Amino acid sequence: MPSAPSAVRTAAIAIVIGVNYGYFGAAMAGAQLYLSPRLGLSVGEQGTLFAVPVLGMFLGVLAANRIVTTAGRRATLLAMALATAVLGAASPLVADLVWIDGTRLLIGVAMGVTTVVVPIYIAEAAPPAGRGRIAVLYQVATVGGIVAAFLVAYALSAAGLWRVMLGVTAPVGAVCVALLLRAPDTVAGLGPRRERGPGAVAELFGPRYRVVTGFVVVLGALVQLTGISAVSNFSPRIFEGMGYRGPFALLILPAVVQLCGLLAALASSATVDRFGRRATLLTGTAVMAAGHALLVAAFAAPRGATALGLAGLLTFTVGFNAGLGSLLWIYASEGYTDRLRSAGATALLLPNLAANFLLAQFFLGAMTTLGGATTFAALLAVTVASWLYLFRHAPETRGRTLDEIHEYWQNGRTWPRPVASD
Secondary structure, eight states, X not given: OOOOOOHHHHHHHHHHHHHHXXXXXXXXXXXXXXXXXXXXXXXXXXXXXXXXXXXXXXXXXXXXXXXXXXXXXXXXXXXXXXXXXXXXXXXXXXXXXXXXXXXXXXXXXXXXXXXXXXXHHHHHHSOGGGHHHHHHHHHHHHHHHHHHHHHHHHHTTTTTOHHHHHHTHHHHHHHHHHHHHTOOOSSBXXXXXXXXXHHHHHHHTSTTXXXXXXXXXXXXXXXXXXXXXXXXXXXXXXXXXXXXXXXXXXXXXXXXXXXXXXXXXXXXXXXXXXXXXXXXXXXXXXXXXXXXXXXXXXXXXXXXXXXXXXXXXXXXXXXXXXXXXXXXXXXXHHSSOGGGHHHHHHXXXXXXXXXXXXXXXXXXXXXXXXXXXXXXXXXXXXXXXXXXXXXXXXXXXXXXXXXXXXXXXXXXXXOOOOXXXX
């Protein structure tokens, strides 16, 4: 096996890829305010701008295990970063819905593969003492990319330059390529003749890994069903529904919300290895529920309550980034051996992306037809159910080696006893 990259290099790769992913995901949130009137898009067509990349990610996740096992970690990340850079430059060249959706679908495929591989790369490259911190930094960088997308959108809003808003994905992808060109691999590719994708998938649901696979599958779905992608994708529309108007309110306020989420993720990065995964996760999910409750109250107010709604979005986003958003990938990457880690990440991402697709396509329609209070009441119910599930099933893995964590899941959720000294 090639020598593992240093913690600093691993952190740099995680940060840049996170920024790239976050920017791509949020760039359309600002651009669609100017793109939709230009193309005369309906509510459903606006939903496709967000749902189509998620479909691409779903396809990328399905293919990721075969690709990464065959080609290796570094080569896969490098190829996907290059594809993102090229397609990011092509996406805004034609002002046509089919072209934009088509290029975003392909970028989504690359992002889907990358999303599977990055947590694996971190888990294998980072030292045990810093593994949790670097994984959280990936989430911090993702939120940083979202903040940057809103700030860029506001800077370009006066001229309505939606093409540039989308095209910034290209140079960020190029930076990813530059970093990965000099990065060593962690686990080399096995080549096509030794690929064992179907066997790995079957093993995930076999008696040895069934428990951890069930946990990550449910966790992956719950993360999205609590509404985080809807809040990120449709923040300008949510603020608009609460009574806010103008580019500053619709683009800068979402950036402020995401910036607070970034600070929460940084705080989580600094404290997760001190206070533990479980306490951080449960606290963050409880804060998310409080945020949804504030949003329900804001939309239910007779004349609207803009300050209450802003507080709700801030509270929800802070809770997510401090808890579920920061720790989701840690649980998925720690629970499997090297050979099954990419397949395990796939098991988490497929239900995650399926839920994400539904929210991307139908959230705006639900807000329009059912109203904000009913929509966020449903998300509140899911968040409360998520907290109960995590309270019952999420283990504390702080300070444990990967071998100990594997033994915990494989032995009926029982931690191995320490070997007695002579």
